Amino acid sequence: MWSHMQPHLFHNESSLVEQMILNKKFALEHGIPTDMGYAVAPHHSGVYPVHIQLYEAWKKVWNIRITSTEEYPHLKPARYRRGFIHKNIMVLPRQTCGLFTHTIFYKEYPGGPKELDKSIQGGELFFTVVLNPISIFMTHLSNYGNDRLGLYTFVNLANFVQSWTNLRLQTLPPVQLAHKYFELFPDQKDPLWQNPCDDKRHRDIWSKEKTCDRLPKFLVIGPQKTGTTALYLFLVMHPSILSNSPSPKTFEEVQFFNRNNYHRGIDWYMDFFPVPSNVTTDFLFEKSANYFHSEEAPKRAASLVPKAKIITILIDPSDRAYSWYQHQRSHEDPAALKFSFYEVISAGPRASSELRALQKRCLVPGWYASHIERWLIYFPPFQLLIIDGQQLRTDPATVMDEVQKFLGVSPHYNYSEALTFDSHKGFWCQLLEEGKTKCLGKSKGRKYPPMDPESRVFLSSYYRDHNVELSKLLHRLGQPLPSWLRQELQKVR
Ligand SMILES: Nc1ncnc2c1ncn2[C@@H]1O[C@H](COP(=O)(O)OS(=O)(=O)O)[C@@H](OP(=O)(O)O)[C@H]1O
Numbered sequence: 001m002w003s004h005m006q007p008h009l010f011h012n013e014s015s016l017v018e019q020m021i022l023n024k025k026f027a028l029e030h031g032i033p034t035d036m037g038y039a040v041a042p043h044h045s046g047v048y049p050v051h052i053q054l055y056e057a058w059k060k061v062w063n064i065r066i067t068s069t070e071e072y073p074h075l076k077p078a079r080y081r082r083g084f085i086h087k088n089i090m091v092l093p094r095q096t097c098g099l100f101t102h103t104i105f106y107k108e109y110p111g112g113p114k115e116l117d118k119s120i121q122g123g124e125l126f127f128t129v130v131l132n133p134i135s136i137f138m139t140h141l142s143n144y145g146n147d148r149l150g151l152y153t154f155v156n157l158a159n160f161v162q163s164w165t166n167l168r169l170q171t172l173p174p175v176q177l178a179h180k181y182f183e184l185f186p187d188q189k190d191p192l193w194q195n196p197c198d199d200k201r202h203r204d205i206w207s208k209e210k211t212c213d214r215l216p217k218f219l220v221i222g223p224q225k226t227g228t229t230a231l232y233l234f235l236v237m238h239p240s241i242l243s244n245s246p247s248p249k250t251f252e253e254v255q256f257f258n259r260n261n262y263h264r265g266i267d268w269y270m271d272f273f274p275v276p277s278n279v280t281t282d283f284l285f286e287k288s289a290n291y292f293h294s295e296e297a298p299k300r301a302a303s304l305v306p307k308a309k310i311i312t313i314l315i316d317p318s319d320r321a322y323s324w325y326q327h328q329r330s331h332e333d334p335a336a337l338k339f340s341f342y343e344v345i346s347a348g349p350r351a352s353s354e355l356r357a358l359q360k361r362c363l364v365p366g367w368y369a370s371h372i373e374r375w376l377i378y379f380p381p382f383q384l385l386i387i388d389g390q391q392l393r394t395d396p397a398t399v400m401d402e403v404q405k406f407l408g409v410s411p412h413y414n415y416s417e418a419l420t421f422d423s424h425k426g427f428w429c430q431l432l433e434e435g436k437t438k439c440l441g442k443s444k445g446r447k448y449p450p451m452d453p454e455s456r457v458f459l460s461s462y463y464r465d466h467n468v469e470l471s472k473l474l475h476r477l478g479q480p481l482p483s484w485l486r487q488e489l490q491k492v493r
Contacts (some may be wrong), residue, residue, distance in 0.1 A: 007046035007054040011209045016053055020061035037065040038174035040138055045205040047091060048072040049196035052267050055087045066178045068094040068136050073192065074199055079131065083181055084191035086265065090178040094136045095128045097153060103142040104149050116149075120156045122164070129161050129169075134181050190296075192303045193266045213282060214270035216244070218309040218407060219257075219301060221375070222289030223365040225323040226313040226389040229444050230427070232287045234400055237430055238413045240281045244272035254286050257301045258294035266304065283409055293365040295374070302378035309407060310379055315389035316484040317366025317466065318451070318459035321345065324362055326448045333358070342455045345462070363462070369469035381477050388482040396428045460491055468492065 010016040027034050039062060041047050046054030047069040058064035069091060072082060081093035098119055109116045119125040129135050143150040158169055172180060182189055196202045197212035206212070220235075222228055232252055235241050244254050255261055256269045276282040291297040292312055301308065325344060328336035335358040336344070344362055347355045365371070375384060385406045392399045397416040404412060420431040422439050429439035439445075467488045474481055481489075 004042045006042055006205065007057075008051045008205050008207045009045075010053060011207055013053040013056050016057040017060055020057055024061055034062065036174060037063065039064045039067055041067065041069075043205060044069045044071045049194075049202050049206050050086055050191075050265050050267075051207060052087070052265055055089055058089065059087070064089060066090050066092065066174045068092040068138070070094045070096060071201060071205075073194060075201055078128070083185065083188045085182065085189045086191055086263070090182065092134075092136050092178055092181055094138055095132065097125060097128075097137040097139060099139045099143045099149055099153060101140055101142075103140075103146050106147045106149060106152070109149075116153065117156075120153060121160050125153070125157055126160060129157065130165060130167065133184060134177065136177075191263075192300065193262075194303050195305070196266075210267070210270070211275060213276050214273040214284070215305050216273070216284045216286045216308055217282070217305075218285045218311060219291065219305070220285065220287030220289075220311045220313075221297070222287075222292035222312065223314075223320065223368075223371075224289040224292075225320050225327060226289075226315045227392045228287055228289045228313060229440055230396070231311070231313060231387070231392060231403075233430060233438075233440060234396060234415065234419070235285065235287075235403070237415075237418055238404070238409065240409050240411070240413075241283045241285060241407075242274065242279060242281055244284070244286045245274075247272070250288075253288040253290075255288045255290060256286075257297040257304075258288065258290045262296070262300060269304075283407070293367070293371045298375045298378040306379075307383075308379075309383050309385065310375060311385045311387065311403065311406075312372065312375075313387040313389040313392060314368055314470075314482060314485075316488070317368060317463045318456060319484075320366055321362050321459060322451045322455070323446075324365075326446055327443070328358070328362075330443065330446065342452065342458070345455060346458055366463055367466045369466055369473050372470075372473060384477075386474070386477075386479055390482060390484060393427070460488065463488070464492055 005019065007016055010019070024034055026032075039058060041054060045051070047067055048071045058067075065088065067089060070078075070081060070093070072084060072091065072093065073080065078095060081095075083090065083092045085091065098116060106113050106116070137154075139150040139153075161167055161169060171177075194202070195212050195215065196206040196210075203212075220228055220231055229252070232243065236243050243252065246252055247254055254269065254272050261268070272286070273284050276284075291301070301310075322341060325336060325341050335354045339347075339355055339358070344355065344359050347359045349356075351359070372384075372386070385403065387399055387403070396419055400413075400415040400419075418431055419428050420437060421427075422429040422437045425437075425439040425445060427439060427445045429437040432438055467485060471481055471485060471489055474485075
C-alpha cells in the first residue's frame with residue numbers, strides 16, 4: 001500500500017504515519033480511490049505477528065477496517081488458516097493462488113503452463129474454492145498487464161467451478177465480506193496469540209527492536225484466596241526469580257490470559273516484564289489468581305507460553321469460598337454486605353440476579369477438578385504443580401523446596417532461614433535484618449469470625465462430588481491427597 005516497505009521495520013508509529021500520509025497524498029492527486037477500508041501489508045509484515053504500530057497508523061491515516069494474511073496461525077497447512085479481529089481491524093485468512101509478486105508469463109509459469117491449468121481445472125485452486133466458503137486471494141497488479149495472467153486464472157477458475165459444481169459464486173466488497181466471514185465463523189473473532197519467534201516466517205517479520213523472551217517461564221494461576229500472595233512474596237525473595245512489574249489497576253497481577261487485557265496484545269503483556277539481557281535472570285513469572293477457573297486462560301496460555309510451568313494452590317473449597325466472601329465484604333461489594341454467607345451459598349434459582357451472580361463467583365472457583373482438567377487439556381501433567389495451601393500456610397519452607405525442585409531453579413534458596421513465623425501476624429513472613437519481619441498486608445490473613453456450622457455442612461455437601469473427582473484426578477496424577485481432602489472424603493463414606 002505504500003511502496004513495498006515492511007511496517008515491522010518502523011518501530012516508531014509516527015514515522016509509519018508519515019509514510020502513509022505521503023502515499024495517501026499521491027493517491028488523492030492521482031484520483032486513486034482511498035476509501036476501500038481494506039489494505040494489505042507487504043510480505044504480511046505487521047499483520048501477524050501483530051505490529052501494533054501498523055494497526056494504529058492504518059486506522060489513523062486510511063481508516064482501515066479490513067486486512068488479510070496467510071500467516072495466521074501459520075502459513076501451512078492452508079486449510080487451518082483463520083481470521084481474527086484486533087483493535088477493530090478484521091483480519092481475514094487469505095489463500096494462495098500461485099501468481100507471485102513479479103510478472104509471470106503464461107509460458108514461463110513455474111513447471112510449465114500446464115501446472116497452472118491443472119491447478120484451475122480440478123487441482124489446488126479448484127479445491128481451495130470448493131473447500132472454503134469464503135476464499136480471499138491477492139494477486140499483483142503486474143499480473144493484470146502483460147499476459148494478464150490474473151484475469152486468465154480467475155475467469156477460468158470461476159468457469160470451471162460453475163461447470164463442474166453446484167456452487168453459486170458471489171463476490172462482496174471487503175467490509176461486507178469481512179462481516180459475512182465473522183458471521184459464519186464467530187468463534188474466530190478472538191485471536192490466539194503465539195510466540196512470534198516459534199515460526200521462522202513469523203520471526204522474520206517481527207520487529208528487531210522487540211524480543212520474544214519477555215515472557216514468563218511459569219505462572220501461578222490461583223485460585224483466589226488460597227495463599228497466592230504469600231507464594232508470590234516467597235518467590236520474589238529468591239535471587240534468581242523475577243516477577244512482572246505491577247499493574248496500576250490490579251497490582252502484582254497482570255490478568256492477561258483470563259479477560260479483556262488479552263485483547264491489548266502481546267506487546268502490552270511483554271511490557272510488564274524486563275528485557276532479560278538487562279537483568280541478572282530470565283526466570284520470569286506472573287501470578288494472577290483468576291486464571292485458575294477461567295475458561296479461556298489455559299488455551300491462551302498454552303498458545304503463547306506452551307513450555308511454561310503452572311502452579312496452583314488448593315485449600316478446602318469451603319474455606320476458600322468463605323475467605324472470598326469476607327474479601328468481597330471488605331471491598332464493600334454491596335451484595336456481599338447485604339446478604340449473609342449462608343444466604344449467598346444457598347441462594348436458589350429464584351434469587352435476585354445480583355445474589356446469583358455473587359454466588360457463582362463465590363462457589364465456581366472451588367470446582368477444582370473441572371478447572372484442573374481444563375488446564376490439563378493444554379498442558380502436560382509434568383508442567384503442573386499442585387500445592388497444598390494448608391501446608392503452604394503452616395510449613396512454607398518445605399513447600400518452597402518442592403517449588404524450587406519443580407521449577408528447576410538454581411541456586412537453591414534456603415527458605416527455612418529466610419522465613420519466620422510472626423506470632424503477631426499469625427502467619428509466616430520474610431525475615432529481615434535485625435530480626436524484623438516483612439509480612440503481607442492486612443488484607444491477607446484477615447480477622448473474621450469462623451464459618452457458621454450450617455454453612456459448613458451445606459458446603460461440604462455442595463462440594464462433595466467435586467472433591468471426589470479431585471481425589472480421582474490426584475490419584476491419576478500420582479499426587480498425595482491434602483489432609484482437608486482426606487477429611488472431606490471420610491464424610492462421604
Ligand atoms: N504467610 C501468609 N500470610 C498471609 N496470608 C497467608 C499466608 N499464607 C497463607 N495465607 C492465606 O492467604 C489467603 C489470601 O489468599 P490470596 O493471597 O490467594 O488472596 S487473593 O486471591 O490474592 O486476594 C489468606 O486468607 P484470609 O485468611 O481469608 O485473609 C490467608 O489465609
